[in-house]
Amino acid sequence: KAGVTQTPRYLIKTRGQQVTLSCSPISGHRSVSWYQQTPGQGLQFLFEYFSETQRNKGNFPGRFSGRQFSNSRSEMNVSTLELGDSALYLCASSLWTGPLRPSGSPLHFGNGTRLTVT
Amino acid sequence: DQQVKQNSPSLSVQEGRISILNCDYTNSMFDYFLWYKKYPAEGPTFLISISSIKDKNEDGRFTVFLNKSAKHLSLHIVPSQPGDSAVYFCAASGNQFYFGTGTSLTVIP
Numbered sequence: 238k239a240g241v242t243q244t245p246r247y248l249i250k251t252r253g254q255q256v257t258l259s260c261s262p263i264s265g266h267r268s269v270s271w272y273q274q275t276p277g278q279g280l281q282f283l284f285e286y287f288s289e290t291q292r293n294k295g296n297f298p299g300r301f302s303g304r305q306f307s308n309s310r311s312e313m314n315v316s317t318l319e320l321g322d323s324a325l326y327l328c329a330s331s332l333w334t335g336p337l338r339p340s341g342s343p344l345h346f347g348n349g350t351r352l353t354v355t
Numbered sequence: 356d357q358q359v360k361q362n363s364p365s366l367s368v369q370e371g372r373i374s375i376l377n378c379d380y381t382n383s384m385f386d387y388f389l390w391y392k393k394y395p396a397e398g399p400t401f402l403i404s405i406s407s408i409k410d411k412n413e414d415g416r417f418t419v420f421l422n423k424s425a426k427h428l429s430l431h432i433v434p435s436q437p438g439d440s441a442v443y444f445c446a447a448s449g450n451q452f453y454f455g456t457g458t459s460l461t462v463i464p
Binding site: 241243270272277278279280282285293295327329343344345346347348349 | 361397398444451454455
């Protein structure tokens, strides 16, 4: 079974530009969530999607947005990039087949997209 | 507002000895706890989990202990191996997953 696939692996962008990151979940997983990892900050939750609907959103500015398609693939967009947006962006999928997250449903992560803003 | 905390940024252990990684949380409503292992340039890999109705879960060399009254979680690795050297994240599940800031484990051969 293929794992979570994130593209691209590396990106270099200039301040003020926008960027789109892509994530393909494990087959059969309907929930996709996004995290930002920076040194010393751990994994900061961005948002979670299930069945094309955003279920939860973290404490990030509106420049960060996402969407999920009918095949569960997800994209994340960051507009007007700032230097502080440089980070590893991780996508994770899980089995979440109902309105409540079942216990025993861990997140499975992709290898991330390393974004560098100059 | 860090709801899951790992207060030790790093830990060094001799090969063959026990590694104990600790994690504290603040929300008593969390019902599911997990540990992830992360190597550089890779995404976190799920290691082991525990439901809030249990106080111990074991999987090979890895054991997770949950003390709900203290809101404390720990991961024991016995015996530690050099390949265990990685960053370990604990996480708790509520309406979303909350992650700690990670502990970098170094196992010295």
